[in-house]
Amino acid sequence: MLKKVVNISKIYTWETSKNSLEVKKNHEILIKNDKIIKISKKIDDFTNDTIDAKQCIVTPGFIDSHTHPIFFGNRSDEFHKRLNGFSYEKIKKTGGGILSSIKKLRRASFEELYLNSLKNIKPFIKYGTTTLEAKSGYGLTLEDEIKSLEVIKKINNELELDILPTFLGAHAVPQELKTSEYVEKICNDMIPEIAEKKLAIFCDVFCEDGYFNIDESRKILNTAKSYGLIPRVHADEFKYFGASELAVEVSAISADHLMVINEDGIRALSNSNTVATLLPGTTFFLNKDKYANGRKLIDGGCSVALATDFNPGTCTIRSMPNIIFLAMQNCGMSLAESFLAVTYNAAKSLNISHMSGLINEGYNADILIWDLEDLKEIPYWYDSADTKIFKVIKNGNEVN
Ligand code: NIG
Ligand code: FE
Numbered sequence: 001m002l003k004k005v006v007n008i009s010k011i012y013t014w015e016t017s018k019n020s021l022e023v024k025k026n027h028e029i030l031i032k033n034d035k036i037i038k039i040s041k042k043i044d045d046f047t048n049d050t051i052d053a054k055q056c057i058v059t060p061g062f063i064d065s066h067t068h069p070i071f072f073g074n075r076s077d078e079f080h081k082r083l084n085g086f087s088y089e090k091i092k093k094t095g096g097g098i099l100s101s102i103k104k105l106r107r108a109s110f111e112e113l114y115l116n117s118l119k120n121i122k123p124f125i126k127y128g129t130t131t132l133e134a135k136s137g138y139g140l141t142l143e144d145e146i147k148s149l150e151v152i153k154k155i156n157n158e159l160e161l162d163i164l165p166t167f168l169g170a171h172a173v174p175q176e177l178k179t180s181e182y183v184e185k186i187c188n189d190m191i192p193e194i195a196e197k198k199l200a201i202f203c204d205v206f207c208e209d210g211y212f213n214i215d216e217s218r219k220i221l222n223t224a225k226s227y228g229l230i231p232r233v234h235a236d237e238f239k240y241f242g243a244s245e246l247a248v249e250v251s252a253i254s255a256d257h258l259m260v261i262n263e264d265g266i267r268a269l270s271n272s273n274t275v276a277t278l279l280p281g282t283t284f285f286l287n288k289d290k291y292a293n294g295r296k297l298i299d300g301g302c303s304v305a306l307a308t309d310f311n312p313g314t315c316t317i318r319s320m321p322n323i324i325f326l327a328m329q330n331c332g333m334s335l336a337e338s339f340l341a342v343t344y345n346a347a348k349s350l351n352i353s354h355m356s357g358l359i360n361e362g363y364n365a366d367i368l369i370w371d372l373e374d375l376k377e378i379p380y381w382y383d384s385a386d387t388k389i390f391k392v393i394k395n396g397n398e399v400n
Contacts, residue, residue, distance in 0.1 A: 002047035034395035061130025061366035063346035068311035137168030149199035167200035195227035207243040270301035275349035279309035280326035295332030306341040325382035
C-alpha cells in the first residue's frame with residue numbers, strides 16, 4: 001500500500017550527521033505500509049491514496065519516554081493537601097502518595113483497570129504522541145504487577161499508539177514487607193516471571209531516599225539485566241545520593257528527573273550512553289521552584305530527552321507541547337534542543353532510534369501535520385496541540 005503526503009510547507013526533522021535541526025521546504029513524503037520510503041521535492045510514484053497537507057508543517061510524532069498510566073482512581077485530594085502546606089514527602093509519611101494508588105489498583109479487577117487505563121492513555125494521541133513508554137508500579141505484588149503489565153499489552157494491541165512496557169516493581173516498598181524482603185521478592189520472583197512472560201522490555205527503580213537506596217537499586221537492576229530487561233532509573237529527583245552515577249554503572253538506557261543532580265552526576269552521564277530524561281511537568285505540578293537544569297546537562301555533554309511523567313500523584317500532563325513549553329521556559333533549553341528531546345533523543349532512551357523519532361527514509365511513518373506556519377508556534381500554543389494538529393499519522397494510518 002502506497003500513500004503520499006503532498007503540499008507540505010516544511011518538514012522538520014533532526015539531522016543526526018550534522019547534529020542540528022533540519023528544515024526541508026516543499027518536499028513530499030512517500031509511505032509504504034508503515035514506513036517512510038521516500039522524501040523528495042516531487043514524488044512520481046502513482047497512488048490513489050494522497051494526503052493533502054494544505055501547506056501545513058510536518059514533524060515526527062512525539063515519543064513520550066516516561067509515563068505511569070496504569071492506575072485506578074485519582075489523587076486529587078493530594079493536590080489540595082499540598083496547597084495547605086503538605087509536601088509530597090509529608091503526604092507519603094501520612095499514608096498517601098504512591099501507597100494510596102497501590103490500595104486502589106489492588107482492589108480493581110483486570111477489566112476495571114483496563115478501562116481506566118485506556119481512558120488515561122487514549123488522549124495522548126490527540127496531543128501528537130505516537131509512541132509511549134508505560135510503567136507498572138502501582139501493584140507491588142507479583143499478581144498485581146502482572147495485571148498491570150497485561151493491561152499495557154492489551155492496550156498496546158488495541159490502540160494504534162506503540163506502547164513500550166516497563167516493570168517498575170521497585171516504585172515503593174509495600175506496607176506488608178520490609179525493604180530487604182521486598183527486594184528479594186523483586187529479584188527472585190517478580191523479575192524472572194515477568195521476563196519469562198515477556199511482559200516488559202525495561203526495568204525501572206525509584207532510587208530515592210525513603211524508597212530504594214543505591215545498593216538495593218543496583219541489585220534489582222543487575223538482576224533485571226541478567227534476565228534481558230534494560231535498566232532505567234528514577235534518579236536525583238528529591239535528594240542527591242548518586243543515583244545518576246549508579247545509572248551509568250549499570251548501563252541504564254536512561255536516568256530520569258535529575259532535578260537535584262550535581263557536577264559528579266552530570267560528568268558521569270556525559271561520559272556514557274545513558275540519556276538524561278527531564279520531566280519538567282512534575283516540577284510544575286508539584287509547584288517546586290527548582291527545575292532540572294537542562295542547559296547545564298546539555299552544555300556538559302549529556303543527551304537530553306523530555307517526557308511527561310504522566311501519573312496520578314505528581315503530574316497529570318499528557319501534552320508534549322506543554323512539556324516543550326516548560327523546558328524552554330524553565331530548563332534553559334532552546335527550541336531545537338527541545339525538539340530533539342521529544343523525538344530522536346526520546347527514541348534513543350527507548351532503544352528505537354534506528355526506526356523512530358525522525359522523518360527519514362526507512363523510519364516508521366509516525367508523522368504529525370500541524371495547522372501552523374513554523375515550529376516555533378508549537379510551544380506558543382502549548383496547551384492547544386489538539387486543535388493545532390491537523391493529522392496524526394501512526395505507522396502510515398491516520399489515527400485522530
Ligand atoms: O515519577 N517518582 C516516582 N514516581 C512518580 C510519582 C508516582 C506517584 O506519586 O504516584 C514520579 O514522579
Ligand atoms: Fe516517574
